[in-house]
Amino acid sequence: MPQHTDSFSLSNVDQPTRNVEIEFNGVSKSWGENHVLRDLNLSVTAGEKVSIIGPSGSGKTTILRVLMTLETPDVGVVSVGGDILWDVKAGVKPKETKKMRATRRKVGMVFQQFNLFPHMTALQNVIEAPIHVLGLPKKEAEERAVELLGLVGLKNHMSHMPHQLSGGQQQRVAIARALAMRPRVMLFDEPTSALDPELIGEVLGVIRQLATTTDMTMLMVTHEMRFAQDISDRVLMFDKGAVIEQGPPDQIFASPEHERTRRFLSMMLDR
């Protein structure tokens, strides 16, 4: 496991009061007849690590995509760090605004398919946005990138092109790339689903380290049940566009109340 360097630390001093970091209020989204979010109300406190589990196609990913403004809710209010990201009245399609862009900057995302820029080296992938979005001088962005690539255990792969890296390595670069923007909220959209089984561990290891050593708010959609149980403060069971059950991981995994959760878990754990 790569060591945390002294000069760069993602963790802040623990705040005495925990503020609400993410809030969904009456958020709905559907594709025709398929309701991926049904009147979702969800509140996540700053620093909380939340895992979202549930069957495929249940809308879990849409929660993250709405937070990343990759998708527009049909109706509802979404805020991040107290600033409104979406405020959609039914039938009104909001436009991208400067304020939305500023709010979105608090959020970083790691994708299932990594989505690295294939024509840039690992280092270039990581410094691109800090230089051109945050306006960091190149030297500073590179120092930050070197530390982050070290943090994810890829100090020796900085000048590699994505196609020269394994899936697990690519995903770790993608994590470093998202971290380089110093987001307050990190979203992980099935970060290990596209990986060969033997590569899953290295990516989970990095995420685990982030979860235990940083104060970032983390939202993760995952099918790795044991991992979700280990690192989460709270687990949401999502089905057919709604949270049907939520609670501390021990409760959800040991004594789920909902029949649907029980069936889903036995299916996942029996694999």
Next chain:
Amino acid sequence: MTWDNEFAMSVLPELLQGLVVTVKLTLCGISIALIVGLIAAVLRFQKIPVLAPVLGFYVQFMRGTPLLIQAYVAFFVLPQYGITLSPFVTGVIVIGLNYSAYTAEVYRAGIEGVPTGQWEAVAALGLGARRKWLRIILPQAVRTMVPVLGNYFLQMFKDSAILSAITVVELLAAAMKVGGNSFRYLEPLTLAGLLFMIISFPASLLIRRLERRFATTH
């Protein structure tokens, strides 16, 4: 009528001058086509309400009407509205704009070929429109576009002969002029054809090499 070597050699300098005009015509024309086509393609992607359908119509119109008609309109009709340009400039603009409709489609296909995940990564990182197009999307789209654009380049080189109809003295017009003066067409037309080939054949080999290079790197 038999081939006359001496006559052929005597007309060659004039044909070479025509070839120079053809090459200039093509280079200027392809520059216009590459730039205007790119602007049209990127603007169409921005989905600006009025502009997008106008650009769509532009592409359809340019591709749907013969180059020769477009050349005649530019040459005979525009001067009546006070726009008078030299035959060469008229020819360059006509062939450049005509091909911009094709290059716009090549760009469009190339841009659409860039995976959705790349657009989403750009959005997630908050990169602005300029960076998005110049650093992320276009460099990836270029891979699929280069070979196709190369073929259009070659086609334009040959199509430029059409512009002889509006008195641009390029290679074909030069050959016709020499032929008309001496009533011997065999040598000038044959040489003109050979001169076209001397350029287009190596160019096509080069394009094939580019095709292979861009296919393997990714």
